[in-house]
Structures are given as structure tokens and as C-alpha cells.
Amino acid sequence: MYIQKKINDVNVVAYKMPYVNSVYIGIWIKVGSRYENKENNGISHFIEHMVFKGSKNRSAKDIAEEIDNIGGQLNGFTGKESTCFYVKVYNSYIEKAVDVLFDMVFNPLFKSEDIEKEKNVVLEEINMNNDSPEDVAYDMLANLTWKGNPLSYPVLGYEDTVKSFDRDTIVKFYRENYFKDNIVISIAGNFDDSIFDIISRKTLYINSCNNAISLDKPDWNKGIVLKSKEYEQVNICISMPGINYSFDSIYTLSIVSNAFGGGMSSRLFQKIREEEGLVYSIYSYPSTYIDTGAFTIFASTAPENLKSVYELIIEEILKVKNDGFSEFEVNKFREQLKISILMDMDSISSRMSSIGKSLLFLKKVYTVNDIVDKIDSITYDDVNNLAKKIFNIEQLGISVVGDINEKQIGWMKIE
Template identity: 80%
Template sequence: MYIQKKINDIDVVAYRMPYVSSVYIGIWLKVGSRHEKKEQNGISHFIEHMVFKGSKRRSAKDIAEEIDNIGGQLNGFTGKESTCFYVKVYKSYIEKAIDVLFDMVFNPFFKDDDIEKEKKVVIEEINMNNDSPEDLAYDMLSSLVWNGNSLSYPVLGTEDTVKSFDKDMLIKYYKNNYIKENIVISIAGNFDDSIFDSIAEKTAEVISSKTEMLLEKPNWNKGIILKSKEYEQINICISMPSIKYSFENIYSLSIINNAFGGGMSSRLFQKIREEKGLVYSIYSYPSTYIDTGAFTIFASTSIENLKTVYEIIRDEIYSVKENGFSEDEIDKFKEQLKISILMDMDNISSRMSVMGKSLLFLRKIYTVDDIINKIKSIEHEDVNNLAKKIFNIGQLGISIVGNINKKQIGWLKIE
């Protein structure tokens, strides 16, 4: 049963699941690296870290111990357009979980010593990210295709920007963004109505702002970007402009992704890994934002196989552009998507996330019945029309990371 209401002018959505023993509570905020200026890059993620360092009532140790002592799980993450903090606890400890979670998110202390220590932690995280070929290739790709727009910024920021953060800068950014208008609270699990009284008490002093941040829609930039680095394999990301996040088209896009490279029975996995043995890792994935999107393919292979792998991917893009997917493919992956969603909704974490993201960005909650009915209504031509719109070989953005130089990829051209 869905419950949707306003509490202290904050959007709250909840789904009661009396057959489980726990509850997930998430605080979603419409703030991420896309909302940053260049000199602020990484500040959304840094504040996410600082929230865990202590509030005006609790130290970082207090926060950790109080949740650990009740067997709970507490975490957070930052993306390009949102930040989320969440806690999972046994149903008997809901009030304690809300007290800790809301205290740390809405009353962070930002101690100078903690800021300096956390800079070192985040810089290590940036270094670790740069040691991951997939993460590095993706960040490079974003910097290329969204160049000139804040969507191109890495979520973690850079070592230079992180070093520049100070207390005043963090507090100003926090006050501008951790406001009622940017918040959605999402709850899933076993709870009673007293949870709403607790939320009302803990959000009474959250500030409001009538100043709305307007984001500039990015332009797509095709091209090739290369970074020579000592990795065992060559890692390549190939991307095309796609669609924004919307209920209307997101499930057709999911079918396209699953059919093309999203799983073990997809075209790319079967042809490039299973039939030819040219890669260990290959997959596609869609990225959807409030006003745009990208459809990306990642592969990791040897320098000897890189050209062949790229040519097969290119040929498959051509094939979809010209012929689309067969009715059998669409029917198979349509059913796969439907079953996957039904199983995901048994998971309270997935349920909390889907509701939170939907209300934050679409301003509406779509029930499981709404979603399943939408998937059932998708026609073969809906999928193929969208696929032919997205699959455009002349708009490729390509990033390559590995022990390779420009001369060795002289054959690679954007057509």
C-alpha cells in the first residue's frame, strides 16, 4: 500500500510491507555534481562524506555505534543529479534510526579538523577511481561528450578542487541545497503511522528556499579521447546520445539495453565473448538525466583484438539502425524486464530507491501495476523506433584507456 503526503512541506512516500521484519528509510536530495560550478566540483560528494563525520549532537563514532548497536545499516551515495542517505533497521528500532539519520543529515557540524582529514580520504578515493579502468574510461567519456556543461564533471571532483574546500564554502553550498524543495523521503518495509510523527518532529527546522536552480541543457560532442596508462588490457567506452529519464520511454530503453548488451543473452555478449572469445567483459548501459541521456558500451580486451571488437560493435549498431530488433528478441526481453521488476519489488531497498527517484525527478509515484501495464503496452515498433533514433554511428563519443598510443588507433574514425 502506497502512502504519499507532505510533512513540513517535504514530499514523503512510503510503502508498507507487513510481511518483512525491517524498514528502509531514505533521504533523497536533488543535488549532485551537475549542480556544481567548476571550482566547486566534488563538493556534493564531499558534503555526503562530511555528514557522516558528526552532527551537533553526535560524533562520527556515536553515529556508527548507535546504528551498529541495533544491527542497522547506514550509508549514502552521490550521483550527477542526486544524493541519497539511507538506513535499514529492524522494525523495533525505527525511532532510533530516524533520530540518527535525520540528525546527521540536517545538523552536520563541519569541524575544521574533520574537513582536513576527509580531504585525504576523498583524494584517496579519487586515486582509487583513477586506478579503475572502467571508472576512468567513463569519467573521460563524460568529459568529452558533455564538454562545456557541468554534466561533464566527475562526481568525486579533482584533487585540486577537493583541496580548495573550506568550512565556509561547504556551509554555503549545504544551506543552498539541503532545502525542503530538494528533498524526498522514501520509506519501505514494516512500519506503522507513528513513523510520520517522528519525521515531522525531525524535519521541523529544515529550511526552505524559493530560489530554483536552472540547469543548462548540455550539447552532445562526438569525438575520441585517449589516455595511455599501464593496464593489462585496453578499455573502451563507446557512447551515443540517448533520451532523458521519463516514464514514457524508460522501459522501452531498458528492453533495448537488455537486448543489445545488458546481459549474458544479449547480442554483444553472445557474439563478442561467447562466439569469438575476444573479451572477458562487455556490456551496455543507459544513463538517463532530467533532460538528456547517453547509451554506452564498455569493453575490455587486448590491443590485438581491439579493432575487431570495435568493428563488431559498430556493425551491430548499424544493424539495429537499419533493421531494429526482431519481434522474438523484443518479446523475450520484454518478459525478462517484467519479471525482473516484479522480483526487484520484493526487495525493500529496491522499492525505497524506485519510489525515491521517481518522486524526486518525475514528481509522481508509479505503482508496480502502472509499470507492468506500461511494459505490456509496449509494441515492437515502439522499441525499434526508439532504437533507431538512438543508434547513430555518426554521433559516437569514444574513450580509450590502456597501454596504447594515438598511432596504434589511427584506424579509429568517427564516421
């Protein structure tokens, strides 16, 4: 059963799952790399790290030990448009979990000496990202296709921006974004209504200022970018303009992606890996944001096979553009999506994440029945009309990373 309410002007959504023994509690903030600028890129992710470093009531060690002592799990993550902190505990320890979680998120110390230490940790994370050709290809692609807009910025930031952070910059950005209207609290698992009284006490002192930020919708930029580096394989990302995050179209988009490159029975996997044996990894995925999106295909292959892989991908894109998916494919992947979502909803973490993200971005929580009904209502024409709208080879953004040079990809052209 869903419960949705405002507590001290903070949006709260909860889902009771009495057949489990644990509970997930998440704090979602509408802030990420898209809300940054060139000078402070990476600060949302850095703040995510810093709240674990100590609060007004607890040291970093206290935070870790108090959750470890009750067998809980405490973590956080940052994306382009949101940051989330969450804790999972046995339901006997809800009050302790809420106390620790809210204390660290809303009472951080941001000590200058801790900031300097954490810079080294984040710089190591950036270095690790730079050692991953897949991550490098993604970041290069975003920088190309969303160029000139904060959506192009990497979540981790750059070495020079991270090194520039000081306490005043961090505190200012934190205060401008961690306020009541920008927050959603999501709860899933086995709990009783006393949890709302606990949350009521903890939300009284959250910053109430309203600093609503208007985002500029990015323009799409096509083109090709290359990074020559000694990797065993060449990694390629091919992207086309997609659609924004909305309840009306997100599930139709999922069917398109799953049918095209979402799994082992998809067109890309069957054609390029199974039939041709040219890749180990190939898949497609949609990226959806508040006001825009992208549809991306990733593949890794030997340098000598890159041209063949690229041409086969373009061939499959054109097949969908011209002929669409078959009725059999649409029915198959519609049912696959529905079953996948129903199974995901057995997971407490998936449920917490789903309802939190929905309320944060859509201002509404959709029930499982709403979602199932929406998927069942998707028609053959809905899927193919959306696919044909997205699959546009005249707007390709392409990133290539590997032991290859510009001359070797001279055949790759964007009209």
C-alpha cells in the first residue's frame, strides 16, 4: 500500500511490504552535475562523499560503526539530475537508521581538512574512470552531443575543478540545493506508522529556502570524437536524440531498447554477436532526462572489425527506421518488460528507488497496477512510431576509444 504525504513541507512516499524483515529509507535531492557550471563541475558528487565524513553529532567513524553495529547498509550515489542517500536496516532499528541518515545528510561539518583528504579519493575515482574505455567513451559522447550545456559535464568532475573546491564553495552549493522543496524521502519495506513521527522530528530543521533552478534545454550536436589509447579493443558509442522522462512514453521506449539491443535475444546481440561473432559486448540503452534524452548503442570489438560492426549497426537502425519491429517482437518484449518490472518490485531497494524517483521527477507516484496497465495498453504502432522517430542516422553522435587513429576511421562519416 502506498502512502504519500508532506511532513514539514517535505514530500514523503512509502510502500509497506509486511512480508519482509527490513526497510530501505532514501533521501533524494534534485541536484547533480546538470545543476553545476564549468567552475564547480563535480561538486554534487563531492558533497555526496563529504556527508559521510562527519556531522555535528558524529564523526565519520561513528557514522560507519553505528550502522555496521546494527547490520545495516549505508550508501549514496550521484547522477546528472539527482543525488540519493539511503540506508537499509532490520526493521527493529528504524529509529537509529533514520537518526544516522538524517544527521549526516542535513548536519554535515564539511571540515577543511576532510575536504583536502577527500579530494585525493575523488581524484583516484576519476583516474579509475579514465582507465575504463567504456566510461571514457560515454563521457566523450556526452561532451559531444550536449556540448555547451551542463548535461555534457561528467558527474565526477575534472581534476582541476575538484582540486579547486574549498569549504566556502561547498557550503554555498549545499545550502542552495539541499532544501525542503528539492527533497523527496522514499521508504519501502516492513515498517509501521511510527516512522512518520520519527521523520517529522528530523525534518523540522531542514533548510526551507526556495532556490528553484531553471534548466536550459540542450541542443543536440552530431559528429565524431576519437581518443587514441592502447586498449585491447576499440569501444564505440553511437547515439541519436531521444525523448524526455515521462510516464506516457518511458515504457514504450523500454520496449524499443529491449527489442533493439537490450538483451541476448535482441536484434543487435543476435545479429552482430551470435550470427557474425564480431563482438563480445553490444547493447543499447536510453538516457532520459527532465526535458530531453538520448538513445545510445555501445559495442567493443577488435580494431580490424570496427568497420563491419559499425556498418551492421547502421544496417539494423535502417531496418527499424524503414520497416519497424514485427508484431511478434513487440508482443514478446512488451511481456518481457512487464514481467521484469513485476519481479523488480519484489526488491525493497527497487521499490524505494522507483517511488522516490517518480515523486522527485514526475510529481506523482504510479502504482504497479498503473504501470502494468500502461504497458498492456502499448500498441504495435506506438512502439514503431517511437522507434522511427528516434532512429535517425542523420543525427548521429559517435565516440570511439581505442588503439586506432583518425586515418583508420576515415570511412566513418556523418552526413
